Amino acid sequence: MRTYAIVGTGALGGFYGAKLQRAGLDVHFLLNSDYQHVKQSGLVIESIDGDFTLPSVNAYDRAERMPACDVVVICLKTTHNRLLPNILPTLVKPNSVILVLQNGLGTEAEIAQILPHHSVVGGLCFICSNKVAPGRIHHLDYGEIKLGAYADGYQAMPITPMMAEIAADFRAADVAISPCADLLLARWQKLVWNIPYNGLSVVLDATTDRLMADPHTSALVAQLMHEVKLAAGAYDRDISEEFIHQMLAYTLKMTPYRTSMKIDYDAGKPLEIAAMFGTPLQFARDRGVELPLIGMLYQQLQFLNAATERRRENSTVDRV
Template sequence: MRSYAIIGTGALGGYYGAKLQQAGLDVHFLLNTDYEYVNLNGLIVESPTGDFTLPCVKAYNDTAKMPACDVVIVALKTTHNYLLPKILPNVVKDDGVVLVLQNGLGVEEEVADIVGADRVIGGLCFLCSNKVAPGHIRHLDYGEIKLGEYVPDYQVVGISERMRQIKSDFDSTGIPILLAEDLLLARWQKLVWNIPYNGLSVVLDALTDELMADPHARVLVEQLMQEVVAGAAACGRIISDSFIQKMLDYTVKTKPYRTSMKIDYEERRSLEVETMFGNPLRAAQKVGVNLPKTAMLYQQLKFLDARNSQKK
């Protein structure tokens, strides 16, 4: 049985880690502010697929006390990646793998610099989930994860046996897992959703349903999506128009959602501006393609993020 370490037990890591433990896997949770509460009380998950409580979990606030695990899931916000050089060497086995479940572009490269490129898998989460109290996760909708092997320069390498093994573990939880042959394409596809909805939810102070209901905001959403597709094409990855329509339909059907970036902004936490906006912009600009609306959104978010940090 593979062991799992969850680095960042929030809305995402807490949900997936709890589902893995519920399915009978050996899971170890690294926590910060919630450590005392979760160590005493465990985790609570509310979900449309069924509420459950784990009264006892293996909780840690120090990686030196954690065992080395087969699969280390990085579920921190990318704004906390500066902590990873101290965390990862302690918790991943010599033959283990780090599964990076983070938003944006280029996040695997940071992890590869720490543990080696041959030990990194990228993951894209399509999950509506919030942490509503210490150790209390409210899963609203979806949950699918798309996995892809990382190699330098994001070459297409296909599907590996260790991806299939991780998929089999998640299959036991009921969480849908897709295996991608091309991690870079998968990351650009996720940005088709993340860039317009996360960015506009902060700048326009709106939930996803409000963005879709207003004709002006919806046009802006679609224009930003088209820019992301152009950025992907500049980097050699083709995304079809039908994928844009799929993301629009997906969002219309989703319950009104406060994006993770909007939550971070309202809680006055640092925003994931660089990995989600800056890195894609720079990747496109490197090959001579400008994304003006995305650049404007990036600049607005940098201003709001800086002003927010001064208010702390």
């Protein structure tokens, strides 16, 4: 039986980790602020697929106390990636696989630098879930994962046997999962949605339905999507007009949705700007491609993020 380490037990890690444990796998959860609570009371999953509770889980507050695991699942927000060089080496054994369930671009390459001899697999999660209280995850919709192996420079890679085995574990845990042969294409495809909706939802204080109902912002969303297409094209990844059209149509039909970046922003948390905007812009620039509108969105988000940070610091000072 494969062992799983869940690094970051929040909306994503709490949900998928709990599903894996419920299916009988040996799962170890790394926590931060919720450690005491989860150690004592376990995890509660309120899901459209059916609620369930795990009264007891393997909870840890420090990576050093965890066993090395076969699969190390990175579920941290990318804003905490500076912790990875300390956490990862203690969690792996020679054949461990690192599975990166994060948004944006670039984390797989960072991890390959920290652990150059380990397999790194990227996973894209299509899920609406929130942590609503310590150890309590609310799963609203979807949940599918798309897997792709990482190789130097994000070159396309065949599906490895290990990926198939991980996929089998997730399927046994009732999670839809599909391995694919081109991680970079999958990441750019996800950015087609993430960049416009996450960015504009924060800057314009809006849910997806509002952005789509207004002719100016729905046009702007499409323009931003085309800039992502341009960047993907610079890496010989083709995002079709049809794909963009589908993303727009899909969002138009979707239940009004507050994006993950907007949820973070409203909670006064740091925004995943680097992984979702900064690195894609840098990737494009590396191939001589400018993305003016995404660049402007990036600048606006940096401004708003810095303002939040200032408020956070002030409130810390107030408390002292």
